[in-house]
Amino acid sequence: MTPPPGWYRDPTAPHQERWWDGAAWTEHRRAPEPTGHGPAVDPSQGTAPGYGQHPASGYHQAQSGPAPAAPPPTGVVPGEPSTGGRGKAVALTTAAAVLVGAIVTGVFVLGEDDAGSPRTRTPPITATTSDPAPVTDPPSPSPTASESPADDPAVVEDQLNGVTFPLPDGWVRPKYVAEDDVMMTTDGTYDCPADGGVCRHGLVVSRTVTANAESSPKVLAQQDIEDAADDAYDRDLVGNKPFGGIESHEEVASGPVAVAGRAGYYVRWRVRTAKGPGGYVQSMVFPSTVGTESPILVRYVFDAGEDGPPTADMDTITKGIRPIGDADTGGGVGSGIGPTR
Template sequence: MSPPPGWYPDPHAPHLERWWDGTAWTEHRRTPEATAPVPTAAGNSGRAKAVAVTTAAAVLVAAIVTGAVVLGQDDDPEIATATTQAPTTSEPPSPAPTPTTGAPSADDPSVVTDELNGITLPLLDGWVRPKYVADSDVVMTTDGTYDCPGDDGVCRHGLVISRTVTSNDERSPEVLAKEDVKKAAEDAYDRDTIGRRPYGGMESHKVVESGPVAVAGRAGYFVRWKVTTAKGPGGYVQSTVFPSRVGLEAPVCVRYVFDAGEDGPPLADMDRITKGIRSVDDPEGGGGVGSSVGPGPGEGLGG
């Protein structure tokens, strides 16, 4: 069956879209972002007039050729049986073309983009882009704030932080995740950058989950702690480390800081966000906790 008329990827220039009129390709092309009107056989623009004139000329030539064939039927029987149907200039792709959908872009409201590390992260319900946050590595927060239970200040029930690991030459995601989770817990629940203790200090912690994880198609590792604080319900922190796909492929660490208790975000959001992380140059490559991919050259899971 022939596909219906519409804009489809041009078989000769996949970065463009071309108008399929239901039976053949036309000469109308556009970039995927363009919103040009559907071309018609007649119009007020100069281009439409040019197309109409060209089409009329082609019909006239076809009529002349057909007349010549009919007139010559008595002289040449082979000409009399010749077909007069002109061949099409291009066949539709097989299978039939389908309209392009496109991958999420940096302007997509459902994702946030970490351009430095070349990844996008899904913006789930209840999460917003950071506002009035001093740490430039924070990529999203829960919506709203509350008064910290310890020292004066404003706290948030959830933070997601994405940064490049540059503190040493270590490349093992497992080693780096185990090192980072301690600092992540201290930064979030013990003492802030100006010496305040928004939760009265961190009293204890325990590892609740850890292991290999595939993130944006790369082999990584995660460690999750449950933290008990002097004031407030405490919380959960997780450090997820995986190699970047950009530049020198330096390790990327995505930190999660979730308050415990009924006001904190669902703990499952950590896994949902991890699973939804994508590389900007490979938007189809996903992952998630419990998934794994084979490490690339020089890319181990550590020991």
């Protein structure tokens, strides 16, 4: 059973009434009228009894007897029939009070800080394309430790062996170099005088000695010098002879040397080649300052002649070798040798 046709409180807008045609809500609405003004009039069909009915309540004010059991198929919650202006005012006042209470509660919850005291929050401001860019002071530089070797343009770091090398004027970090473990080269290249190809006037190599059970820096340096000369001025990596091969050599210097606070040894040869001015090679060995203190081999290859770097750069580089993180530990020929191990 459903309520008969009539004007009832609109379930979607309680401040007005809506026509119920006995089966469904129509689109006809009106402002509530005082009770007792006669029968309800069907706005689309003419007249029909039933003012004062409420399809949600299931009864008619002008009738007696049991109320209909089934509500309208609108899902409206059952309620009392409309009582005119007073009922509307009470409903609106109640709704307004609930809304204000919800807003106050929301502000209280959102504005509660970590200590539990309420406060209000200002919404964030979103910049637009028309807004001028905010002007802020540049951040103050925070105090930092001294520059790491990798950040110093005048230092080259050998992380594997735990040492750094100074980079003298005219020397650069290696680029497009086929040989392994090259720490630095002279700036620029030139055409090799014999078999063609590209040569450099100077380079410095650093590597760990691993294929030799010997640990004496002197013995290791003496064993390496001939290989150093052959690799630099006899044959290259692909078997060519960029200088036409070595014709002779002579030892021009050797002896103990302090490197990075460790006792080492060096041997230096003057090499003469079939083509070109030849050059100088030096093998220098000293114990590493890290790990198992494996011997470190440093090779110097300098072209002779006016285009080659001065041999004094060998001593400059040797004196500037440091353990990573220790800028005060140096060495060089004639300086304190330190412990011999």
